[in-house]
Amino acid sequence: MKMLSVRRPVFWAWVAVAPLLGFLGLLFFFPVLSLLGISFGDDQLTLEHYRRIIEVPVYRRVLLNTFVVSGLVTLLCVVVSYPVAYLLATVSPNVRKFLFVVVLLPFWTSALVRTTAWIILLQRKGVLNDFLTGSGLIDQPIAFVYNLSGVLIGMTHVLMPFVVLPLFAAFINIDRTLLEAAEGLGASPYSIGRRIIMPLTAPGVIAGATIVFLNSIGYYITPALMGGPGQKMIAMLIADNINRDLNWSLAAALSVVLLFCTVVIFVVFQRVFGLERLLTGSASRGSAAKFSIGNNGRTGGGWLTVACGVAVLIFLITPILIIFPMSLGNSPFLSFPPDSYSLRWFDKLFSDAKWLRGVSNSLQAAGVAVCLSVVLGTLAAIGTMRVGKGFRPLLETIFILPMVIPVIILSVGLFYMLSPLGMTGSPLTLGLAHSVLAVPYVFITVRASLVGFDRNLELAAMNLGASWPVMFRRVMLPAIMPGVIAGAVFAFIQSFDDVVLALFLTNIRSRTLPRVMFEGMAHEIDPTIIAASAMIILLTLSLLAINLLLSRRPTT
Incomplete structure (x- = not known):
């Protein structure tokens, strides 16, 4: 019976980390590692492309x-x-x-x-x-x-x-x-x-x-x-x-x-x-x-x-x-x-169909990224803190790798995987890709909050008859909420700022605001780009201010 009570929390810890492991396996590790196979040729194994890198x-x-x-x-x-x-x-x-x-x-x-x-x-x-x-x-x-x-x-x-x-x-x-x-x-x-x-x-x-x-x-x-x-x-x-x-x-x-x-x-x-x-x-x-x-x-x-x-x-x-x-x-x-x-250029920003579509697509992709990364990152952070110490460093390494690997590699891998399936050109797909980049920020901020969380509060609530979901909603979540909010803010900023993934995974109809700005800057700077830049700065300032205010509120 004692052995069962010890194993059960570990089992549920792995259940918590499993969704993020599966998500990263499908949309991060598989696309990135598939590039290794492509690099050796399509029909037969060859080192020709590596030789060319050295010789040309x-x-x-x-x-x-x-x-x-x-x-x-x-x-x-x-x-x-x-x-x-x-x-x-x-x-x-x-x-x-x-x-x-x-x-x-x-x-x-x-x-x-x-x-x-x-x-x-x-x-x-x-x-x-x-x-x-x-x-x-x-x-x-x-x-x-x-x-x-x-x-x-x-x-x-x-x-x-x-x-x-x-x-x-x-x-x-x-x-x-x-x-x-x-x-x-x-x-x-x-x-x-x-x-x-x-x-x-x-x-x-x-x-x-x-x-x-x-x-x-x-x-x-x-x-x-x-x-x-x-x-x-x-x-x-x-x-x-x-x-x-x-x-x-x-x-x-x-x-x-x-x-x-x-x-x-x-x-x-x-x-x-x-x-x-x-x-x-x-x-x-x-x-x-x-x-x-x-x-x-x-x-x-x-x-x-x-x-x-x-x-x-x-x-x-x-x-x-x-x-x-x-x-x-x-x-x-x-x-x-x-x-x-x-306000001429702000008027154009909010009246021109190209810019409005870009803002809408960016918000849709960011919404998907925030929702998905907050859920997966929070679950993974809670689970990682409860697995055995032998597995913890490995899980932490896996979960932060997306913020270490250059985004161009992920972009190429995802484009190669999703393009034949007809899944590119959608804000939803882009949001899923952004979630890969955003989830490490949520994982890190929630994990930092959990380090300061008193486990005795969890045990006391459950000893008083509260189920784990009730304890989480009324005890743990309020305590770690600043970390969750901070992770959500960083996830939104990460998604709304992305250009490289958008260049590969969107088309002319699904272009995000940063991609529209990037393509405009590559030729000649339209003053509307400056208005869009000002709007992004104000949005970032607002989100960071909200995060600061909410993180300072005492939890009850």
Whole structure:
């Protein structure tokens, strides 16, 4: 009888995780692994496509570009994150809250929106060149975009928070007594920084840099829109081989190469740092503390670092801020500040059938993604916390893999699987695909809530006669609701922001808003795109504000 009572909770734990395992098996692992078979040829096994990747110069150059650009972006993210993390760690808690908003707002704003803003800022007739030529600093516009500089600026802006957050946690967790002892022994602030702070913050930097590099090697949107022919990366080459050349086997071989690189980096990350850095986020103990070097206030180097941190924060927030005034401009030509203001482009956004259909399709796909990912992710999080400790790391790895593997690989695999079945071109299908990307966010946030849930409350409710469903509805769900809501918000943002899956799984009738924007930006920026960008930013802000308000409400 005792053995039965022990086994029964474990049995129901596996029942809870089974739906997500089946869902990911069908719509993630099967499409991704099927690319491995395609890469070896359709009729007979061959290594021809892998040999071609090695022998053809253009493929070698694209692979080299991918790693060079990813390495440069990672280096830039690390360099510019240090002054921001130092600034966040050395200000008062109230100021820190405001600065965190500045860091996190771009982080949760659509990457497509930020790329749009950077193109407006950096193009030959953009805001930056207009300012430089108007002030007499330069005679001719400088090519800031459609080249390597544009790709580096755009990708650094998108990925930098992945380094800032763990680096800030590392700063906060430094033991102040070490710094005081070093200062008491006569060490200068420079020596303290070089011999104590740099080594102690190195793990946070390496972890953040690994995540940035992992994201960079499969990046698509920014290189496609802000780069030139010399900055083509492997994700773009995969898409070209399918959309332009219809060479599925070569595209599959390129996908397998990208998948192999990603998995190797992820395995190394997991072995060195563990999954806790992904599963628990960047929160750290003592996050309300104020970090400082020495007891005599900031040195000249400290003030210089603060100035650099402020400059980087301006770099982060500027593309977001210019969207709103430009969306209210009346001219068909993009200029900042606008000569006159009107709601002309918002009117077109909500009256033109193309844009309205895009908004409707995006909302439908996001609705499917949110509902499905919340149910599956919540069940999986509850079940994973109750299975044996031997299986838990494996399940956690499986459930977060979709947010690690480049989305171009999933897109190609799903398109290859669903297209012969006639299942592409529907917001429902796209919503199912978005659920694959969204469910790890729900799993992570709900799992974090469950870590702080007191199991004694569950046992007490059931000992008083409550069934498990009643206990869940009246005890557990209210306690983990902030995590569920946060996961739903992140799932919605993830779905509403997607471009790559939409490019493969939608047609002209089922195009989402981001796909309409992407296709418009690839040719010439219609001011309606700026109005759509402003709407997406407002929607994101509203969702994050609702999440913040609801998560602060006391549960009863």
